[in-house]
Amino acid sequence: MAVYLDHSATTPLRPEAAASWIETASSIGNSSSIHSHGQAARRTLEEAREDIAATLGVDGIEALFVSGGTEAINLAVKGLYWSRNDDADRPVVVVARGEHHATIDAIDWLVAHEGAEAAWVDLLDDGSIDTVHLERVLRENADRTALVTAIIANNEVGTVNPVDRIARLAVDARVPLHLDAVAAYGHVPLDLRALREASGASGAIGPVAFSVSAHKIGGPQGIGVLALHRTATVEPLQHGGGQQRRLRSGTQDVASAAAFATAARLAASEMDPEQERLKRLRDRLVAGVLAQVPDVVLNGPPLAGDRRLASNAHFAFSGCQGDSILFLLDMAGISVSTGSACQAGVPEPSHVLLAMGRSEDAARSALRVTLGRTTTETDVDAFLAAIPGVIVSARRAGLSERDVGAR
Numbered sequence: 001m002a003v004y005l006d007h008s009a010t011t012p013l014r015p016e017a018a019a020s021w022i023e024t025a026s027s028i029g030n031s032s033s034i035h036s037h038g039q040a041a042r043r044t045l046e047e048a049r050e051d052i053a054a055t056l057g058v059d060g061i062e063a064l065f066v067s068g069g070t071e072a073i074n075l076a077v078k079g080l081y082w083s084r085n086d087d088a089d090r091p092v093v094v095v096a097r098g099e100h101h102a103t104i105d106a107i108d109w110l111v112a113h114e115g116a117e118a119a120w121v122d123l124l125d126d127g128s129i130d131t132v133h134l135e136r137v138l139r140e141n142a143d144r145t146a147l148v149t150a151i152i153a154n155n156e157v158g159t160v161n162p163v164d165r166i167a168r169l170a171v172d173a174r175v176p177l178h179l180d181a182v183a184a185y186g187h188v189p190l191d192l193r194a195l196r197e198a199s200g201a202s203g204a205i206g207p208v209a210f211s212v213s214a215h216k217i218g219g220p221q222g223i224g225v226l227a228l229h230r231t232a233t234v235e236p237l238q239h240g241g242g243q244q245r246r247l248r249s250g251t252q253d254v255a256s257a258a259a260f261a262t263a264a265r266l267a268a269s270e271m272d273p274e275q276e277r278l279k280r281l282r283d284r285l286v287a288g289v290l291a292q293v294p295d296v297v298l299n300g301p302p303l304a305g306d307r308r309l310a311s312n313a314h315f316a317f318s319g320c321q322g323d324s325i326l327f328l329l330d331m332a333g334i335s336v337s338t339g340s341a342c343q344a345g346v347p348e349p350s351h352v353l354l355a356m357g358r359s360e361d362a363a364r365s366a367l368r369v370t371l372g373r374t375t376t377e378t379d380v381d382a383f384l385a386a387i388p389g390v391i392v393s394a395r396r397a398g399l400s401e402r403d404v405g406a407r
Contacts, residue, residue, distance in 0.1 A: 007372030057191030072211035079234025127159035158312025219263035339368030
């Protein structure tokens, strides 16, 4: 029996979303065409846009369809940076050390090619953004900051950040705030309008953007949304055609938008009971691991409360390599993740755990187990039955790194 416990990487396509895609893809028409076929496609597209926008607390016109979370983040970060430097010298991008690589790599590119300066904010030991340090960084870079970008829920350890506090600090500093909501979407409520109101945002200052991706909530891969407040100004990444407020040119994927909207409606309607169900499964999984396996640490916030995604369990197993655990579990028919970046085929220690103050050995020993809509008690039981033996084998393999010539 195959067990899939890597829902943070991608979660299975909902049958209803697949049906929406097939039905829409069978129709003819480019949504930019003015004839009846084109206008029928346009109606489908705009209805999908409105449905997705409603789950993000924005108006339809503020929801820009993109190819996924990575493009949404790049458009927000680079676009805001370029726009903010049109009329003044604002080279600083304020960012926490535990962000997704889509954010980190976009900022590294701005530093290398556009003269940007990255102002890095520390993480606390539970993986949350240190808002005291964030406040100090913003104060030290007053009038030089282009934007702040922050992740709502950490994609590795599942920490839900204090977004209300981050938003208020951005407002106080008079800078725009982009929020990476990819890992949070479908798990915690997202409402840009309410967040702006609560933080005192006005115009293009404060929270102006959410980035989300369809395949994290049971929609298709290859489509996402940048929810961009109507007052925000960004420079586009690509040109030609002027679609979507002239911010994201190109023929739009109507079928994927329709499938995304179907998944978004379902995820929103099921969110509260589904999160309670996932919490029970996650807590059972964590308790089983801690009871059966010695020398294991649960990374991230405590299970109680709302500071951790209900779907996330993230462990560090001392004396192991995370990749060894992953491969051994895969051989047992169980799919999980190390949660660490793999650049050019070379496994690296988790930059998130390093930012949380963990040692390099601990950062290499990580295992991320993430649950989703299709996860059952049987899946959890299969994982708990396999993990003790897997860790024994992984620790035995870990001994191969010792110096055999030492006495």
